[in-house]
Amino acid sequence: MKMLINVPETVVADALRGMAAAHPELFVDVDNRVVVRGDAPVAGKVGLVSGGGSGHEPLHGGFVGPGMLSAACPGEVFTSPVPDQMVRAAAAVDSGAGVLFVVKNYTGDVLNFDMAAELAEDEGIQIAKVLVNDDVAVTDSLYTAGRRGTGATLFVEKLAGAAAEEGAPLERVEAIGRRVNERSRSFGVALSAVTTPAKGSPTFDLPPGELELGIGIHGEPGRERRAMMTSREIADFAVDAVVEDLRPSGPVIVLVNGLGGTPLLELYGFNAEVQRVLKERGVPVARTLVGNYVTSLDMAGCSVSLCQVDEELLRLWDAPVKTPALRWGR
Amino acid sequence: MKMLINVPETVVADALRGMAAAHPELFVDVDNRVVVRGDAPVAGKVGLVSGGGSGHEPLHGGFVGPGMLSAACPGEVFTSPVPDQMVRAAAAVDSGAGVLFVVKNYTGDVLNFDMAAELAEDEGIQIAKVLVNDDVAVTDSLYTAGRRGTGATLFVEKLAGAAAEEGAPLERVEAIGRRVNERSRSFGVALSAVTTPAKGSPTFDLPPGELELGIGIHGEPGRERRAMMTSREIADFAVDAVVEDLRPSGPVIVLVNGLGGTPLLELYGFNAEVQRVLKERGVPVARTLVGNYVTSLDMAGCSVSLCQVDEELLRLWDAPVKTPALRWGR
Amino acid sequence: MTGEGDHVTDQKPDRILDSDFFRRWLTVAAAMVEREAGRLTELDSAIGDADHGSNLQRGFRSVTAELEKESPAGPGAVLVLAGRRLISTVGGASGPLYGTLLRRTGKALGDATEVTPGEFTEALRAGVAAVAQLGGAKVGDKTMLDALEPAAEALGASFSSFSAAAEAAEKGALATVPLQARKGRASYLGERSIGHQDPGATSSALLMAALAEAAEATP
Amino acid sequence: MTGEGDHVTDQKPDRILDSDFFRRWLTVAAAMVEREAGRLTELDSAIGDADHGSNLQRGFRSVTAELEKESPAGPGAVLVLAGRRLISTVGGASGPLYGTLLRRTGKALGDATEVTPGEFTEALRAGVAAVAQLGGAKVGDKTMLDALEPAAEALGASFSSFSAAAEAAEKGALATVPLQARKGRASYLGERSIGHQDPGATSSALLMAALAEAAEATP
Numbered sequence A, B: 001m002k003m004l005i006n007v008p009e010t011v012v013a014d015a016l017r018g019m020a021a022a023h024p025e026l027f028v029d030v031d032n033r034v035v036v037r038g039d040a041p042v043a044g045k046v047g048l049v050s051g052g053g054s055g056h057e058p059l060h061g062g063f064v065g066p067g068m069l070s071a072a073c074p075g076e077v078f079t080s081p082v083p084d085q086m087v088r089a090a091a092a093v094d095s096g097a098g099v100l101f102v103v104k105n106y107t108g109d110v111l112n113f114d115m116a117a118e119l120a121e122d123e124g125i126q127i128a129k130v131l132v133n134d135d136v137a138v139t140d141s142l143y144t145a146g147r148r149g150t151g152a153t154l155f156v157e158k159l160a161g162a163a164a165e166e167g168a169p170l171e172r173v174e175a176i177g178r179r180v181n182e183r184s185r186s187f188g189v190a191l192s193a194v195t196t197p198a199k200g201s202p203t204f205d206l207p208p209g210e211l212e213l214g215i216g217i218h219g220e221p222g223r224e225r226r227a228m229m230t231s232r233e234i235a236d237f238a239v240d241a242v243v244e245d246l247r248p249s250g251p252v253i254v255l256v257n258g259l260g261g262t263p264l265l266e267l268y269g270f271n272a273e274v275q276r277v278l279k280e281r282g283v284p285v286a287r288t289l290v291g292n293y294v295t296s297l298d299m300a301g302c303s304v305s306l307c308q309v310d311e312e313l314l315r316l317w318d319a320p321v322k323t324p325a326l327r328w329g330r
Numbered sequence C, D: 001m002t003g004e005g006d007h008v009t010d011q012k013p014d015r016i017l018d019s020d021f022f023r024r025w026l027t028v029a030a031a032m033v034e035r036e037a038g039r040l041t042e043l044d045s046a047i048g049d050a051d052h053g054s055n056l057q058r059g060f061r062s063v064t065a066e067l068e069k070e071s072p073a074g075p076g077a078v079l080v081l082a083g084r085r086l087i088s089t090v091g092g093a094s095g096p097l098y099g100t101l102l103r104r105t106g107k108a109l110g111d112a113t114e115v116t117p118g119e120f121t122e123a124l125r126a127g128v129a130a131v132a133q134l135g136g137a138k139v140g141d142k143t144m145l146d147a148l149e150p151a152a153e154a155l156g157a158s159f160s161s162f163s164a165a166a167e168a169a170e171k172g173a174l175a176t177v178p179l180q181a182r183k184g185r186a187s188y189l190g191e192r193s194i195g196h197q198d199p200g201a202t203s204s205a206l207l208m209a210a211l212a213e214a215a216e217a218t219p
């Protein structure tokens, strides 16, 4: 797999330099690997900090800005960032109102954010945490590290971010974040494996004519391999997996997410099938977002995320957001 | 190559249905393959219509909305749309102020838009045309069909779209469009070939360890094949090709565009190199846009486009835009 | 005009071409396009964008579907209808070009319900000229004209010239291999376009082969 | 304490471990990680995310760089410093876990400038317990603990037990192959994690092999 890079070692730093040049409205600390909204800390506002391995762009750096994250900490490719980054980010955005860490449920992310929380609290910053664990492909039991955090991260960051922007206090922003996570589920499908710069070849072997159901976003193989399916069949499978677990009793926000290597043309076509299944299952759709938001480098495939919303959450979704990757309102 | 589709024949129609579901603010006529901004025709406003083969998403449908295109006509994958679509689009957006066709310089697009212009004028719609031909990889001579239209299409649609939104008359919108095209140049590089749904396998053979310089956006091979280069080397080559042709005497807008299969992480890293070369060449950068905007399905690679701007053009660039793929301001 | 019943199969100078003949031509052409679509797309993937086969497939399917529904009054109307369908369904470069070829050939035939081979030859030459004008290409530019022009020249007043036209078109298509493209998408490749057969010239040869086959099958 | 000069190479119960010993351990470990990074990443690509090798490479490079600049006062300080570097540079699951292993082992060693093998064994057991607590894993979950726990058990008061610990760790790493992962990223695979060796257990075996090698080289 050929890549548009110099050497694998500098991929993340290079990207941050490029991001700094493209987004003067952000403060990008390349050396310390922190992306902060330019006007941070905002007086009286709760800070929202997330982060995780790189390779999922625009997550998280592309979601920094008014109405969403206050700062993001990019780790190495597919590797959780280190506590130092998170502490620095928290310090940069804390106005005294405290900071919410949005943590995807991976052992690495959890351990590093936990350490960071301790250190930040030592520095006098009030920290709350929301764990995102929406991936229904992983059985949540004693026998796993629990469900992974995937597409719902966007929901949590957007909705908790909107609450923070409105001036909600830390406990409230945290509560919103938790509520969003509880009401969100995702399922992903890979049509090809991902190639990381460090490895330089696909992380697993996916023969032509087969796909992986229940894929994660780090190139780990899925739960099951099957003969290639049509867009229609994949939508049936993925939406059913999500709906059966979430059992939504009201309208949902739909995220039809590309994993990076699947053309937008196909994603929109897939969305048509997703909407069909939702209609067949009697699930009303309040909003739909289609695009590459929580990716896995060049992996071909998609994921479906649903978030069941009430009036408040829908209002927070529609609230203005001004980030590199998500923008609307005002 | 596995695709997230049902059958190749319905790819475009499926995508339009999915787009309709995701974007209630647009009017998507699936049967007639026209995407129109929901509030068209806007009284007194010049209409902007573009279109071309599908497979370049978000171009053009993703650029329909206030401040940019009034309507888009998606053809089959990599195939120019037919005159019927363009006439229908023109009729849907014309408020009496006339319609500008933004046409990428490909034989198919030119011939079909020409036919459409005749037919639309027969129906009493005033039509003007801007041809986009920014690709410096193609020698513009008697011996070619002329330069291709690629990344600069975004500049033309954004800037002429902003002028139209401000209420400029047809001749003025057309003049802006021409000026933007004259001041824009692009150069593209492919790291992998593209796979179309109809063909199902890569359109050309690109061995590991080689790349194509001067690639188009339709899977046609480039002008030259070379041993794989680093991001730094590619930036040197591409920016030099553009700068030597454009010879900018003032600030430029930079578009670092992904062709679809290259991760955003790599694109941002590439942008860092592009900015470095521009600095070394003494070209001041007014604005930078990084992302997948003018794509070629799943092709890995990138293109660099520059548009030399004056005060007016920069103001038009910063003017509000509200489309699925490009949004800022107000 | 008086040829009915005679069996000079290698010399049918006086056969009359009616609507059915042109319908047959288009039907045979559509079948050939179906059969050869993969090859046309393959050729287009070498020096173009890999869609020529599916473009023509879409167009000719629409033509045959339309001809099953509609019964245009004469040869001219049949071709104008077919040309319009191609323009409305193919897109790309070949849609307007082939659409114009048939439409302008049809227009040149006028309202007659029957035409002679010689009249058809004249009309087709007008159609080919319209293609050259629309696309701005000349013979040697590695386009469909490299098959169409020699075919139109080989066509004459005799029915037997139809197979000569098919042969000329085929020869013209093969002769595009060593050429460097100067029009259309393949021209972007510069010298790299050399060594490949032009897809449009190839489909034009099919169209002419279909004409010869239709003529063969004419009673 | 009195062992200087004697040559009972298979039984060095009384050797004293000083800062240099722990520096040597970490240097050897870093060299092993460099050598085996590709293999560790390969193992991680089968049931994880293909970064374990480069993670540890980054971490141990930073450790050796730091140890070249800094001269921590005693064994405990060396390990605490190394643990902190791992936490600050590795990320992922292994960063906090290995970082905690070294940091807590170092803390348990306290300020002494020299320690006995028995004291080290006690300290390492505390470090391993901290890893178990932090990650919530038990032996059999197919993690680094499957190598660390048996190694810590095999370690004793004698210097020779260091190579026994290395062997136990290696055995433990190999024994992860048939296991189904219950912690970390590999657990997402369910039964598909069976049949592959755990990358973290493999790197833990390296760490213990480095310990044995450092002991071997100790005068």
Ligand SMILES: Nc1ncnc2c1ncn2[C@@H]1O[C@H](COP(=O)(O)OP(=O)(O)O)[C@@H](O)[C@H]1O
Pocket: B078, B079, B080, B107, B108, C044, C048, C049, C051, C052, C055, C056, C091, C092, C093, C094, C095, C097, C131, C134, C135, C136, C137, C142, C143, C144, C145, C183, C184, C185, C198, C199, C200, C201
């Ligand atoms: N200017 C032109 N004049 C005549 N024929 C042309 C011209 N440009 C292209 N063609 C023909 O069209 C063919 C390509 O058709 P097609 O693949 O359907 O359209 P596109 O190039 O738009 O994808 C070429 O092989 C060539 O024969």
Ligand SMILES: Nc1ncnc2c1ncn2[C@@H]1O[C@H](COP(=O)(O)OP(=O)(O)O)[C@@H](O)[C@H]1O
Pocket: A078, A079, A080, A107, A108, D044, D048, D049, D051, D052, D055, D056, D091, D092, D093, D094, D095, D097, D131, D134, D135, D136, D137, D142, D143, D144, D145, D183, D184, D185, D198, D199, D200, D201
């Ligand atoms: N909860 C845990 N307890 C102990 N070890 C763990 C745990 N989770 C993961 N590991 C170890 O970490 C290794 C993976 O490390 P690494 O690949 O560097 O991190 P990541 O999984 O975040 O990519 C696994 O092979 C396993 O041995």
Ligand SMILES: [Mg+2]
Pocket: A053, A078, A079, A080, A108, D049, D051, D092, D093
């Ligand atoms: Mg990792």
Ligand SMILES: [Mg+2]
Pocket: B053, B078, B079, B080, B108, C049, C051, C092, C093
């Ligand atoms: Mg085409």
Ligand SMILES: [Mg+2]
Pocket: C044, C048, C049, C050, C051, C052, C092, C185
């Ligand atoms: Mg073509």
Ligand SMILES: [Mg+2]
Pocket: D044, D048, D049, D050, D051, D052, D092, D185
């Ligand atoms: Mg890993």
